[in-house]
Each structure stands twice: as C-alpha cells, then as structure tokens.
Amino acid sequence: MRLLDLYLKGGVIMHLITISLVLMIYVVIEKFLTLRRAKANVKEFIISIRGLVKSGSIPEIIDYCNTHNTPISRIFKQGILKLGFGDEKVREAIEMAGRSEVFGLEKRLNILATIAGVAPLLGFLGTVTGMINAFMTIQALGGIVSPSDLAGGIWEALLTTAYGLIVGIPAYGLYNYFVTKINRLVHEIEIATAEFIDILSSEEFKNQVKSDK
Numbered sequence: 001m002r003l004l005d006l007y008l009k010g011g012v013i014m015h016l017i018t019i020s021l022v023l024m025i026y027v028v029i030e031k032f033l034t035l036r037r038a039k040a041n042v043k044e045f046i047i048s049i050r051g052l053v054k055s056g057s058i059p060e061i062i063d064y065c066n067t068h069n070t071p072i073s074r075i076f077k078q079g080i081l082k083l084g085f086g087d088e089k090v091r092e093a094i095e096m097a098g099r100s101e102v103f104g105l106e107k108r109l110n111i112l113a114t115i116a117g118v119a120p121l122l123g124f125l126g127t128v129t130g131m132i133n134a135f136m137t138i139q140a141l142g143g144i145v146s147p148s149d150l151a152g153g154i155w156e157a158l159l160t161t162a163y164g165l166i167v168g169i170p171a172y173g174l175y176n177y178f179v180t181k182i183n184r185l186v187h188e189i190e191i192a193t194a195e196f197i198d199i200l201s202s203e204e205f206k207n208q209v210k211s212d213k
Helices: 003-009 012-038 042-055 058-068 071-081 087-106 109-140 147-201 203-212
Strands: none
Touching (some): 012 109, 071 147
C-alpha cells in the first residue's frame, strides 16, 4: 500500500498533523539560520574590542560592531552610543539591548514546544475517533464481523497516533536542542557584557576618550 493511501485512510486529523509538521520545519529552519547568524567567537571579539578601547576611538569601535552584526556586537554598540550620559545609562542600554537579543533568539521556540505536545495528542484523538467509528460499524452489523475486518479498522485508526509521534518526537528533541544552544549563547553574552561594562567604566578608558577629544 502506498504512503498516500495510508495517509488518506487516517482522515482529517492527518491534515492537522501535517500543518504542525510544516510549522515545525519552518521554525527549525528559522532557528538554525538565527543561531548561525548569531554565532560569534565571543572571546576573540572581546580581545579585539579591548584593543580598540585602548585607542579610545569610539567611531572605530562602532564601525567594528557594525561590521560583525551579531547579538554581542549590537549589544556593545548600544552601550558605546550611550557614552557621555553616565555609567548608569550605559548599563541600562546594554541590559535593554541584551533582553531584546535574547527575545529574538528565543522567538518562536514556544511554537516548537506546542507542536511537540499537540501533534501526539492529535494523533491519539484520531485513533480514538477511528476506534469509535470501528465499533459503531461492528454494532451496526450486529457483531457479525470477521477478525480481519476488525483488525483492519484498528490499524487504520492507529495511523494518526503513529503520524503524530513521528512529528512530535523530533519536535521535542529539536526544542531541547535549541534551548540548550540558546542558553549557552546567552551565558556567553552575559559574561562578555559584564566584562565590557567594566572596560567602559574603567578610568583608563574614560581618560583615553577625554584625551582624544
């Protein structure tokens, strides 16, 4: 029996699970691209920033951040732009930029988590409704049903559960994978931003900026 025939035997619920599958593929591709763009060697970036900070050239630091265009560079840029408004403003700008970047990294992850839970439940619902129809048919025939007919109705009803699990299990695994990757990246960003704030707050940097002016 062809896969299409199996799919059609599952009924309307199969279409709902397919919609979940399409959404899962979209979110997974979007997350992979987001993390790929966000990926940066934070330690190397900090070393480069330290070198630029020693020169005290704010335009050079901003240009360097613009060139990289990663979450960490965008956060640093917001802090640099607030120089001259006080350490508290710099810290607030960095924290706000950090929250915005974390939100962007975590965006749509809830969809993946929902699919991981809903797809198997949809499959189970399809199985339940299929079993109900099978037993209604048995009752309508007065219970005179061959074992092969009963087995056929049962395996058709179980198709939706199998399909729901096929979609739900990868969605659950990918959700945990992305959560782990994002948490690791956020941890690196938090450490780097704390170090960057210390650099900007240092008297050495402030004196260098004043001397350039």
